[in-house]
Amino acid sequence: MNYYEVAILKSPLQNLTYQSEEIIENGSLVEVLLANRKSYNLAVVLKKVDKPDFKCSTILSIKDEFYSSFMLEIADFVSKYYICSMGFALSLFQAFDKNISYKNLEIEYNKEINLSSFQEEAKSFLDSKKQALLFAKTGAGKTEIYIKTVKEILKQGKQAVFLMPEISLTPQMEKRLKEVFSTNVAIWHSKVTAKRKKEILEKLQNGEIKLIAGARSALFLPYRDLGLIIVDEEHDSSYKSDTTPRYNAKDLAIFIAKKFDLRLILGSATPSLNSFYKIPYFELDKTFYETKKSYIFENSSQNISEKTIQLIQKSIENKNQTIVFLPTRANFKHQICFDCGKSVECPFCSVSMSLHKNDLALKCHYCGFAQKIPDFCPSCKTGIVRNHRVGTAQIEEILKEKFPSSVIKRFDKDSVKSEKSLKNILEEFNENKIDVLVGTQMLSKGHDYHNVKLAVVLGMDSLLNMNSYKARENALSLLLQIAGRSGRNGFGEVVIETKNEEFFKYYLEDGSYKEFLNSELEFRKELYPPFVKLARVVLSSTNGLKVKDELSLVVKELKNSKDIEIVGFGECAIFKIANKYRYEILIRSKEVKPLLKALHHLKSTNISIDMDTIY
């Protein structure tokens, strides 16, 4: 009899030992039955072990799929670093199929890529390093540099993966990639249909597909011989998963590239401080097309100022396109009573209900609860409720009123619900059928439309004032990214409504993002990443008293752990979500080892751990 340690897929359970008459290779997918359960579970054989001194169940069947040693090593790292079961870590991956064999097909590429001399210089630098950061101004033409590099890697018979924030996987990008790589490229993200995914996996394994362009999950496909990982817009927080394991695909890409000696290119106009500090970079600060940009600052207390409206009007008259950014969706974020001053809160979460006029409803953006718009304040029953902090829907409404004959559309989670609606709206915008597009963060990411000559940025102050060590970095990089959508070919204007003109103006006009990063490094010394490791522990439960007691215990335990420091603990900024009371503890350490040691010790089903938290 043989004995094997196996990881149960999609399960928080620790690894278990099973027996089998057969010799099973490491990484094989098998079927097992869990004690006390009747349903079958998929599991992965990790290694052969000695006969244990307890009785084992037998492995029921061996499947045709397997996980490569490359995958097993990465999953092992994920489970240790991001603190989850091996079963959860392996569940990130798509297994190999034993029945598909690989053919090394020759590929012909028709489209020539001609880089500018500046782009060539950047590329030479990237070629000279195994892992490097392309710190390239918006509109510098990063994509072109990536494409040329990918071509070379594929010519060597290797594969490449090109990660992008999900929203950048637009028809435009797809078209650009297909022009060069035709059937050798596939797009991969969560909304691709199951049928198409199956087809992609097959073709990736038989050698027809050589390049995958995708969201963070594209990192976990069955690559036979990966030669290059590209992480575009590497600063983007959507690379961080918000469910267990809370990995960051960008950081994981760095780990994989270093561990397996692969080429890695991180790219951004506003690189994260971590990458800037750790990875050798090339600064490309020439845009591909001749461009000129002017910044206009407005300090107004209105939702959108008169002057901004006039600029939009001028832009419309000139037949140019405008984008309007603000960080809040819906009509208004807060409803506050005129009389008693209380805000209308979700009954299940400690957050304000947002006003959605279209649906005649107040909605909670955390749990989805919706209710009728109340006529009077629910607290004092008599006061009239006022609206606060304007959102995209309201700005859309204001602009539609002002410019009735123009086409004004909204680009946010409420208006873009499917891949199809995303494609449609971007296509319309590309074809100049939309005059003004009002949207949230989704607007800022990588779009390349040459007729946008005006970008309006609202609500930056609420981002800058957020209670996070990253608030300045997040606000400034977002502003630069949005500004980068305007005037990509020729002249562009950017209007910023803010009470923090000094900060933004300095780095936009006199200083540079690099200067900002350097000043931020000074500010974070000894205290914050990249100089220390930061982890966030969240305890949550519907039983508010019990979870508070548990918090005290965990804090005590952590205080006794060596070489780590508790930065702070208490109620989460949003104390209640979906009826669960939430407490958090922020921990830091100069070294990763003591931090992981302390975190691995914590045992409770109410705990979730966020290593390298981005909050």
Ligand SMILES: Nc1ncnc2c1ncn2[C@@H]1O[C@H](COP(=O)(O)OP(=O)(O)OP(=O)(O)O)[C@@H](O)[C@H]1O
């Ligand atoms: N070598 C080139 N040949 C032809 N066109 C190019 C070349 N380089 C860049 N361009 C064009 O310049 C524009 C900007 O390029 P791209 O979209 O790659 O910029 P980017 O660096 O990704 O910018 P962002 O950071 O704003 O997303 C695009 O329209 C692209 O087609």
Ligand SMILES: [Zn+2]
């Ligand atoms: Zn709620």
